Each structure stands twice: as C-alpha cells, then as structure tokens.
Amino acid sequence: MEKEQAKNISKMQSMRRDTLNLSTDKGVSKLMIKGENIIWSGELSKINKRKRRQVRRFILTNDRFFNIGDDSFGDSFVSFFTGTKAKRSIYLKDIEYITYSVTSNEFVVHIPKEYDYRMASAKSRDEFIWYVLSLRSELTATNIKPVKFYFREEIELGLYSKNDDEKKMKLPPGEPIEMDAAKFNDWSQHKDTEKQKDIKETETVWSTVYTEKPLNEDDFEIIKTIGRGAFGKVNLCIKKDNQELYALKIMAKGGVISKDQIKAIKSEKDILMEMNHPFLVCLEFCFHSPKRIYFGMKFLQGGELFQYLRVKRRFSEENSKFYAAQILLALEYLHSKNIIYRDLKPENIMLDAEGYIRMVDFGVCKRLASADARTDTIVGTPEYLPPEIIIQKGHSLSADWWSFGIFIFEMLTGLPPFYSKNQHEMFVKIIKEDFTFPQDIKISDECKDLIQQL
Numbered sequence: 001m002e003k004e005q006a007k008n009i010s011k012m013q014s015m016r017r018d019t020l021n022l023s024t025d026k027g028v029s030k031l032m033i034k035g036e037n038i039i040w041s042g043e044l045s046k047i048n049k050r051k052r053r054q055v056r057r058f059i060l061t062n063d064r065f066f067n068i069g070d071d072s073f074g075d076s077f078v079s080f081f082t083g084t085k086a087k088r089s090i091y092l093k094d095i096e097y098i099t100y101s102v103t104s105n106e107f108v109v110h111i112p113k114e115y116d117y118r119m120a121s122a123k124s125r126d127e128f129i130w131y132v133l134s135l136r137s138e139l140t141a142t143n144i145k146p147v148k149f150y151f152r153e154e155i156e157l158g159l160y161s162k163n164d165d166e167k168k169m170k171l172p173p174g175e176p177i178e179m180d181a182a183k184f185n186d187w188s189q190h191k192d193t194e195k196q197k198d199i200k201e202t203e204t205v206w207s208t209v210y211t212e213k214p215l216n217e218d219d220f221e222i223i224k225t226i227g228r229g230a231f232g233k234v235n236l237c238i239k240k241d242n243q244e245l246y247a248l249k250i251m252a253k254g255g256v257i258s259k260d261q262i263k264a265i266k267s268e269k270d271i272l273m274e275m276n277h278p279f280l281v282c283l284e285f286c287f288h289s290p291k292r293i294y295f296g297m298k299f300l301q302g303g304e305l306f307q308y309l310r311v312k313r314r315f316s317e318e319n320s321k322f323y324a325a326q327i328l329l330a331l332e333y334l335h336s337k338n339i340i341y342r343d344l345k346p347e348n349i350m351l352d353a354e355g356y357i358r359m360v361d362f363g364v365c366k367r368l369a370s371a372d373a374r375t376d377t378i379v380g381t382p383e384y385l386p387p388e389i390i391i392q393k394g395h396s397l398s399a400d401w402w403s404f405g406i407f408i409f410e411m412l413t414g415l416p417p418f419y420s421k422n423q424h425e426m427f428v429k430i431i432k433e434d435f436t437f438p439q440d441i442k443i444s445d446e447c448k449d450l451i452q453q454l
Contacts, residue, residue: 302351405454
C-alpha cells in the first residue's frame with residue numbers, strides 16, 4: 001500500500017506544471033489539507049451569469065480545483081484579512097460532465113451537487129481539462145464515474161450552464177461521450193491538426209486589392225478579441241503584407257447553420273460588398289474555409305460613439321448636429337438602394353482617427369423590393385423600435401427615421417425618450433404615450449421640432 005502511494009506521489013510530481021508558481025504562496029498553502037499538493041496552476045476566464053469574462057487564477061491539486069481570484073489589489077486586500085484566497089473549491093470526484101465548444105474557446109464544468117463553472121481560454125483550456133481527467137484517474141475512491149463530454153457547435157455555452165440561483169442541471173441534448181485523459185489528448189491533437197488544415201484550405205470571395213493566393217488566418221497577426229456575437233467573434237489584426245489594422249470577423253459555419261442564419265450572413269456580405277460611402281463601413285475582403293467565414297473591415301481607431309456618450313453623459317447640440325448630419329447622409333445612401341438598416345444605436349456607430357463616424361453591423365439590414373415595400377420581420381434593439389415593428393403590422397424604410405429621432409434625443413439627453421428597465425412597460429410607452437423633453441436641458445426649438453417630426 002505504501003509503495004503504491006509512493007508511486008502515485010512520484011507520478012504526480014512528474015506531472016506538476018505550476019505556471020503561476022503558487023506552491024510558494026503562503027496564503028495558498030493554508031488552503032491545502034494533509035497530503036494535498038498543487039499539480040497545476042494557470043489563468044482561465046470565468047464567465048458569470050451576466051456574460052462578463054473575468055480572468056481568474058485556478059489551481060488543481062491531487063484532490064480538488066480552486067478558484068483563487070485575480071491578482072488585483074481588491075482580492076489581495078480581502079485575502080490579507082480573511083487569511084484565505086479561495087473563492088471556491090470543488091472536489092475532482094464531483095465533476096461528472098464537461099460541455100465543450102468546438103467553435104470557440106468556451107467550456108462548462110458541470111458539478112451536479114453545485115452550480116457549474118462556465119470558463120474560456122484559448123491557451124489553457126485543453127491543458128486544464130487534460131489535467132482534470134488525469135488527476136481524477138489517480139483518485140482512490142471506488143464510486144467515481146467517468147467524465148462525459150458534450151461537444152457543441154455553439155460559440156456561447158450560457159444555455160448549458162447552471163447558475164448559483166438554479167437547481168436543475170442544464171445539460172445539452174443528445175448522448176454524451178465518455179473520455180479519459182488519453183482519449184481526450186488524442187481528440188485534442190486531432191482537432192488542432194484539423195483546424196490548421198481548415199485554416200489553410202480557404203477561398204477568397206472578395207478583396208478590394210489583388211491577392212496572388214487565397215487569404216487565410218496565417219496572413220494576419222491577431223492582437224486581441226474586440227467583440228463577440230452569437231456565432232462568431234471579431235479580432236483586431238495586423239495584415240502582415242501591408243501592416244494595416246483590420247477588424248476580422250470570424251464566424252463558425254456550424255453555428256450559422258444551426259441558427260438558420262445562412263441567408264442573413266449572405267445578405268450581410270452582399271450589402272457590405274456594395275457599400276461605398278464615407279460614413280459606412282465597407283468590406284475590404286471576405287474569405288472562407290470549410291468550417292469558417294471571415295469578413296475583414298478597416299479597424300476604426302476612434303472607438304464606439306457609445307463609450308464617448310457614456311463618459312460625457314450627453315453631447316452638446318453642436319456635437320449632436322455633427323454626428324446626426326453624417327448619419328442622415330448614410331441612411332439616405334442606404335435608402336437609395338432600398339436597404340433598411342434597422343439597428344441604429346450608439347453601439348453601432350464607430351469613429352475613425354479623425355472623429356468622423358462609420359455605421360457598422362449590417363447583420364439585420366434588409367433589401368426591400370422597392371422604396372414603398374414593407375417587411376414584417378421583428379428585429380432591432382428594444383429602445384429604438386418604432387411602434388409598427390412592436391405591433392407587427394409591417395414596416396418600411398421609415399422605421400429608420402424613427403430610430404434616427406430616438407438617436408438624436410439620446411445624444412442630447414443621455415437616454416432614449418421611452419426608456420424603462422421593464423421592457424413591457426417601455427413598449428407600452430412607445431405605442432401609446434408621447435415623450436417629453438427634460439426641463440433641465442437646454443434644447444433649441446428647431447431641434448425639438450426635428451425630433452418630433454421624426
């Protein structure tokens with residue numbers, strides 16, 4: 001028995017990968033029980049129920065895994081007085097399922113007796129999972145069940161993650177696959193090989209400049225992720241041949257198909273290719289591989305108008321007029337092509353290096369048969385929806401002018417005119433009530449008249 005224990009300890013020591021060097025941390029050492037040793041440490045992003053990603057330090061021992069928070073002053077301050085650094089610890093034997101996204105870097109660790117851990121990491125995900133499986137195989141308890149995996153096409157796995165205020169497990173549909181460390185390692189290596197193959201097997205659909213060979217991910221240096229969507233992400237990249245900055249939107253074909261968005265993505269691509277206007281973002285290139293679709297746009301270094309509005313709280317009438325005039329010209333251009341935008345809001349207005357606007361995100365745009373045609377699709381952001389979309393009576397190009405009036409009002413006052421935290425209440429206001437201008441904010445009669453007419 002003693003020889004077997006010594007053999008296991010020796011094996012654990014050879015597996016050790018304490019990247020964060022937490023074995024020497026006295027605060028962390030206090031968390032260990034007799035016979036427990038740190039085998040692995042690293043950083044992973046924990047995704048909370050509000051979809052916020054929080055980088056946290058995790059450790060795996062021969063018995064448990066710990067979330068010990070981040071390295072911020074706040075966590076260190078609390079740890080100093082409480083004498084502990086653990087945010088949460090889970091016994092490895094209690095992990096029964098893992099849901100794994102094959103199109104993003106997310107995964108969910110399911111613990112039937114507790115709430116789940118939804119996490120993400122481009123660098124450490126597979127390594128962390130391999131260590132969990134390896135360490136579980138060394139546990140001496142006889143009632144440990146094999147970990148079962150659900151492999152999913154979805155980018156975001158929030159639908160399958162049980163929060164701390166929920167009791168019922170939220171496992172994906174279908175039959176899970178049992179995996180041990182060796183089987184998972186083989187699968188992971190095969191996946192990485194297939195990904196590299198997929199990246200190189202591309203076809204260029206559109207490019208504003210001539211390219212001798214098809215574009216692929218290797219032509220770009222990825223700096224960071226600057227946005228995420230239902231089935232894709234947007235990376236800030238440098239194109240290696242010209243050293244220019246681009247926003248590279250990457251979408252998983254599996255996610256697009258599963259959400260029945262093939263027609264919408266094709267429409268967005270066609271509209272972006274057609275755009276040729278100083279206040280609208282245009283498509284610089286588009287290429288695809290067997291599993292992914294790529295849209296490339298010039299990166300706009302001024303950032304979102306939304307962020308400036310939140311900092312300033314509201315704009316002067318002169319600044320509001322400056323931005324509104326550009327949006328007006330952009331909408332007129334779209335409408336001249338019978339394209340309805342349908343998602344005008346500060347988050348979709350970017351600024352270039354000189355402070356001029358670009359309207360972005362054409363995902364819910366639609367080309368109408370004629371200038372007088374109507375459509376009945378329910379899309380858009382609640383605060384900016386016109387009554388005809390809410391009551392589902394069909395809408396036309398004029399829906400954009402309603403949103404334009406809402407947008408101007410928000411720039412001048414800081415909030416949309418019908419805003420309410422209760423969405424139902426807000427819809428009732430939009431349909432039935434008149435709006436009023438704040439008494440403490442000076443707005444010219446001409447500006448008030450323009451908003452009322454819109």
